[in-house]
Amino acid sequence: MLISLSDRRWDSDFVTVSQLIANNSLGRIVEFETHFDRHRPEVSTRSTWKAKPLPGGGVVFDLGTHLMDQVVKTFGMPQKITGFVGTARAQDPGFDDSCTILLHYKSGLMATVKATVVSPEVNQLRYWIR
Secondary structure, rough: OOOOOHHHHOHHHHHHHHHHHHOOOOOOOOOEEEEEEEEEEOOOOOOOOHHOOOOOOOHHHHHHHHHHHHHHHOOOOOEEEEEEEEEOOOOOOOOOEEEEEEEOOOOOOOEEEEOOEOOOOOOOEEEEOO
């Protein structure tokens, strides 16, 4: 069972989306996407747990946990999870820096969690809700 009190539960955009969903302003939701995308194509010289090829390192345990926590807080535990992790940088840093995680719900809802370090858009997509 996932238990978390992620500090990302208090992000103003997430609080707003949560309120819209809770009061049914968006109607029936069939697809929910959430992203933490950055543009950092070079590997940082700072060595932190996030950037080490160790258990508990990499993007899933860094940004992915916050995004998954937001989805589970909003929609509950999924029926099934499918995940893809990899390296988006041209030069392999030795750890996963990109992920796409699909949370499948019995209702038919598909929630997608994405995080990457190679996304040069100036205005990054944070949520996509259908």
